[in-house]
Amino acid sequence: MGRRRRLWPTYLLAGGYALLLLLPFLTLLSASLRPEADLYAPGLLPPRPSLEAYQEALTRFPLGRFLLNSLLVSSLITLGVLTTSLLAAYALARLRFLGREALFGLAVALLLVPGEVTFLPLYLLVDRLGWLDSYLALTVPFLANPLGVFLLRQFLRTIPEDYFDAARIDGANHWQMLRHVALPLSAPALGALAALTFIGAWNMYLWPLVVTKSREMQTAQIAVNFILNEEVARWNVVAAAAILVLLPSLLAFLLAQRAFVRGIAMGGLKG
Amino acid sequence: MDATLSRAQRLRKHLRGQGEALVFLLPAYALFLLFLVLPLLEALWLSLHQEDLFGRGRVWTGLANYQKALSRPEFWKSAWLTLKFALITAPLELLLGFLAALLVYRPYPGVALFRTLFFLTTAIPTAVAAVAWGWFLHPVGGLANRLLASLGLPPQPWLTSPELALPTLAVITAWAGVGFTAVLLTAGLQNIPAEILEAAEVDGAGPWTRFWRITLPLLSPTLFLVGLLVVLKSLTAFGQIHLLTRGGPAESSMVWIYRVYQDAFFNFRVPLAAAEALLLFLVLLLMAALQFRLLGRRVHYG
Structure with a gap:
């Protein structure tokens, strides 16, 4: 009983703090639900809630296309990173070959190279390849990342040898062991890496900003910038567009919160 | 065999x-x-060359681009702004995330809801966070100035004055990162063995003493590490600045990474921009090396 009574301060503090943190976001939501005439009306709640701004945003801008672009790009990158990372991590963790430690060392060293430093020469490279303003530019350079290789290699090394021995006795080769032992057993790590990669790709800003030119190739993030410039006087439309861009990532977060949290903890503290 | x-x-x-x-x-x-690897090497190559004035490709200039970059007052201004930005963002983000972590690291009925609310910001895209704040700080419709007015204070030109723009952007960046630090610090707090805290409680230590004498010292390696990560992240913050101020007003938020972008894509001074990018890389590398050293120590003795 006493313990239960002592919970109320926690609820009050946590609730109040959450409200305070989400306040800018709530005012954005409120703006998106206001018709233009009420945009500057005081109060947190819209006096006459309407979906007018959403309608306007969806008809004036190809938001569906922007969101689809982001979804396509993020999904391809996630799939690519999972595949390339698992393959490389398997070799680094399970196979014996010349230069293994050196190659793992290279992955660790590349962890230190932030994309923001290489975006300029990467842009020149992508330009030479003739990939500017295409899905190739948005996806191919990111289909592998050192963090994925690093995390999965560390994870695969924690799988007890016995599992692989059992498969080997049954005559499994490395491909079969990867498929039937390593893959199912690393599901939690893969899920976390997938969540981390997806959100990272979905939130990319600098890169799509410099490599996309045409409207059709823009991702949702860049579209937000574009809509903000176009509709600087109609903030309800800007807000509605932003909320529409937010929804998929919010949904992904709510569906896979555990994986997200694990991914951040793994990626942040590097195993 | x-x-x-x-x-x-x-x-x-x-x-x-x-x-x-x-x-x-x-x-x-x-x-x-x-x-x-190739882009990194190309950045290095570019930074050591100069566009030939007669269009005969690039000519080797040694460290001239670095000399030029380092002798420009704009460069030092950007470096200083970046430092200022990081010095506001990192402690604030750490503090805000730590507060959230303290509220949710222990299980209690309903904790899942609060965890979701606090961790949610990790899923809010930079562009959306920037727009949310753009509206929150809007000179006419924004809640921030309204709240100030209700307290009898004058409205503030948050993003439009050279004095306020950078600190405001730093606050926005810290806000957008709360989920990130909250997740990492929650994990850190949960890793502190409960027995130690219980033993202290049995010995008569109050919650305040336990926090300052046990929780904080035991968490300090994690705090330091997360702090470094946050600094690294803030040194390359770009999206929110591009969306909200374009590096202005009067270049007051032209941080280092934005300067690289500006020099490369608007001033078309690619070799100079490459040199600036590599200098930034050097700074990030030193920070990361520090992080790895500490990480190594933690793994060995932790």
Whole structure:
């Protein structure tokens, strides 16, 4: 009983703090639900809630296309990173070959190279390849990342040898062991890496900003910038567009919160 | 078993093993080589060359671009702004995230809801966070100035004055990162053995004493590490600045990474921008090296 009574301060503090943190976001939501005439009306709640701004945003801008672009790009990158990372991590963790430690060392060293430093020469490279303003530019350079290789290699090394021995006795080769032992057993790590990669790709800003030119190739993030410039006087439309861009990532977060949290903890503290 | 194989057979087996490994490694490492190592080397190459005035390609200039970058007052201004930005963002983000972590690291009925609310910001895209704040700070419709007005304070030109723009952007960046630090610090707090805290409680230590004498010291390696990560992140913050101020007003939020972008894509001074990018890389590398050293120590003795 006493313990239960002592919970109320926690609820009050946590609730109040959450409200305070989400306040800018709530005012954005409120703006998106206001018709233009009420945009500057005081109060947190819209006096006459309407979906007018959403309608306007969806008809004036190809938001569906922007969101689809982001979804396509993020999904391809996630799939690519999972595949390339698992393959490389398997070799680094399970196979014996010349230069293994050196190659793992290279992955660790590349962890230190932030994309923001290489975006300029990467842009020149992508330009030479003739990939500017295409899905190739948005996806191919990111289909592998050192963090994925690093995390999965560390994870695969924690799988007890016995599992692989059992498969080997049954005559499994490395491909079969990867498929039937390593893959199912690393599901939690893969899920976390997938969540981390997806959100990272979905939130990319600098890169799509410099490599996309045409409207059709823009991702949702860049579209937000574009809509903000176009509709600087109609903030309800800007807000509605932003909320529409937010929804998929919010949904992904709510569906896979555990994986997200694990991914951040793994990626942040590097195993 | 190997003893029964001939030397040639053993060699073939060895080579097959190498070949198999190569197939597994090729996709990831080919991409690394092409899209990470090569660009890095090209940045280095570019930074050591100069566009020839007569269009005959690039000519070697040694460290001239670095000299030029380092002798520009704009560069030092950007470096200073970046430092200022990081010095506001990092402690604030750490503090805000720590408060959230303290509220949710222990299980209690309903904790899942609060965890979701606090961790949610990790899923809010930079562009959306920037727009949310753009509206929150809007001179006419924004809640921030309204709240100030209700307290009888004058409205503030949050993003439009050279004095306020950078600190405001730093606050926005810290806000957008609360989820990130909250997740990491929650994990850190949960890793503190409960027995130690219980033992202290039995010995009569109050919650305040326990926090300052046990929780905080035991968490300090994590705090330091997360702090470093946050600094690293803030040194390359770009999206929110691009969306909200374009580096202005009067270049007051032209941080280092934005200067690189500006010089490369608007001033078309690619070699200079490459040199600036590599100088930033050097700073990030030093920070990361520090992080790895500490991480190593933690792994060995932790």
